Amino acid sequence: MTATTPDPGQDFDRARCSVAGTLAVVGEKWSLLVLREAFLGVRRFADLQRALGAPRAVLTDRLNRLVAEGLLVRVPYRAPGERERHEYRLTDRGRDLHPALVALMQWGDRWLAGDGAPPLALTHRDCGAPVSLGLRCAAGHDVGGPREVTATPTGRPAETPDTPAG
Amino acid sequence: MTATTPDPGQDFDRARCSVAGTLAVVGEKWSLLVLREAFLGVRRFADLQRALGAPRAVLTDRLNRLVAEGLLVRVPYRAPGERERHEYRLTDRGRDLHPALVALMQWGDRWLAGDGAPPLALTHRDCGAPVSLGLRCAAGHDVGGPREVTATPTGRPAETPDTPAG
DNA sequence: GCGGCGTGGTTCGTCAACCGAACCCAGCGT
DNA sequence: ACGCTGGGTTCGGTTGACGAACCACGCCGC
Numbered sequence: 001m002t003a004t005t006p007d008p009g010q011d012f013d014r015a016r017c018s019v020a021g022t023l024a025v026v027g028e029k030w031s032l033l034v035l036r037e038a039f040l041g042v043r044r045f046a047d048l049q050r051a052l053g054a055p056r057a058v059l060t061d062r063l064n065r066l067v068a069e070g071l072l073v074r075v076p077y078r079a080p081g082e083r084e085r086h087e088y089r090l091t092d093r094g095r096d097l098h099p100a101l102v103a104l105m106q107w108g109d110r111w112l113a114g115d116g117a118p119p120l121a122l123t124h125r126d127c128g129a130p131v132s133l134g135l136r137c138a139a140g141h142d143v144g145g146p147r148e149v150t151a152t153p154t155g156r157p158a159e160t161p162d163t164p165a166g
Numbered sequence: 167m168t169a170t171t172p173d174p175g176q177d178f179d180r181a182r183c184s185v186a187g188t189l190a191v192v193g194e195k196w197s198l199l200v201l202r203e204a205f206l207g208v209r210r211f212a213d214l215q216r217a218l219g220a221p222r223a224v225l226t227d228r229l230n231r232l233v234a235e236g237l238l239v240r241v242p243y244r245a246p247g248e249r250e251r252h253e254y255r256l257t258d259r260g261r262d263l264h265p266a267l268v269a270l271m272q273w274g275d276r277w278l279a280g281d282g283a284p285p286l287a288l289t290h291r292d293c294g295a296p297v298s299l300g301l302r303c304a305a306g307h308d309v310g311g312p313r314e315v316t317a318t319p320t321g322r323p324a325e326t327p328d329t330p331a332g
Numbered sequence: 333g334c335g336g337c338g339t340g341g342t343t344c345g346t347c348a349a350c351c352g353a354a355c356c357c358a359g360c361g362t
Numbered sequence: 363a364c365g366c367t368g369g370g371t372t373c374g375g376t377t378g379a380c381g382a383a384c385c386a387c388g389c390c391g392c
Contacts, residue, residue, distance in 0.1 A: 017286065018271045018272075019271045021279075022270040022274040023270065027195070029379070032193075033189070036183070044340090045340050046339055053180075055382095056340085056341070057342070060341060060342080081389080082339095082388090083387075083388045085339070085340085095311065096273055098311065098312040102269075103266035104188040107263055108183075108184025111259055112191075120319055121319075123316050124315065126307065127307060131304075132304075134299070134300070136297065136300060138290075139295040141295075146205055146256075148290060149288050149291060154287055211368070221351050221353095223372085224349085226371080249368085
C-alpha cells in the first residue's frame, strides 16, 4: 500500500492483489461479522443468528462458505443430555484474520461517535495493558503512517530508477 | 476481539460494535478497493475505473459515499492544456484505514496461492526493511495471537473478579 | 409412541444492489 | 463545426439480501 513512488499502480496486476483476494473470501456481507463473533467465542448457529440478526439463509450460506474456505471448521459435539450438535470453530487460517478485525475495530473506535469509550476494549491477557495494532519494520522501527511505507510490485524487482537496464 | 472470558458476547451491544460500524461505512463492494487504489496514488475517476474494472455507476456511488463519509475529498485541479478536473484524495480519516488494508493484504499474502512472492511488497521508506502489522500492548509486549487478548465490553468496567466492589 | 420444543437448516416471494452497455454533457484541440 | 476524452447518468437484466414460513432431527414428558 501507499505509493511513495509516482504510480506503482501502472504495472501492478490488480487481479493478483491480496486485498482483492481476501475480500473475495470474506468480503461478502456478514462474513467478517461472523468471524468477529467467532473471535468472541460464539460458535453455534442459533447464537450467531441471535447475535447478528442476519437472515438465517444468509448465515447458512456464509458459514458454509467460510468452512469451504477453511476459515472455520464444523465440529460435532454433544452436551450431556442433549442430542449431537455441531459448532463452528476458527482454524489457523481464520484466526489469522484477527488483525484485520482489530484494525477495522480500531478505526471505528476512533472515528465513529468516538467521544466516549469504545464499546469493546482489548487488553493484553498477561499484563492487562490495552493492546493496539501498529506497523513496524523488520529493523524494529515504528512506522508512523502510510507516507512512510513504500509499495513495490514484485515481478519487477523495484524498478531501480538509476539502472534502467532494459 | 477474542474472548478469553467465557462469553463476553452476552451483554455486548452489537449495534454499537465498531467492526459493524466500520463495515457500514466501507463494507460495500468496491469501497475498500477504491481506498487501496487511493493509497497507491490513483486519484482520478477514469484511472480508478480502469484499475478496478468496476461498473461506472457503482464507482460513482462509492466515491460519493466515501466523500460524504469524509474518507476522501474531491479536489478540483487543472493540468496544463486541459480543462478543470477533480481528483479524489485521502483525508486523515481515510488514511487511518491503512492498517486495515494492510491487514487484509497480509492475510492474502499468507494464505492465497501463497507459495511465491506477494504481489505487492511493503518496505519502510527510511530503512528499506519490510514492514508488517502486529499487535502490541501499551507495556510494549508483542501479542502473539488472539488467545493473548481479552475483550471487555465497556459499560461494565472489566468485571474485576478479585475486587467485586459492587 | 405422540406431541411439544429447540436447534439447524431450506424454501419462497419481495425488494435492493450490482452489472454491462449505452447514452450524455463539458471543454479542449484542430 | 467536429471529434475526443473525462466524468458521469440512465436503463434493463441478473444476482444477492431480506423476513417469514416451513421442515427434519432428536430429546423430553406423558
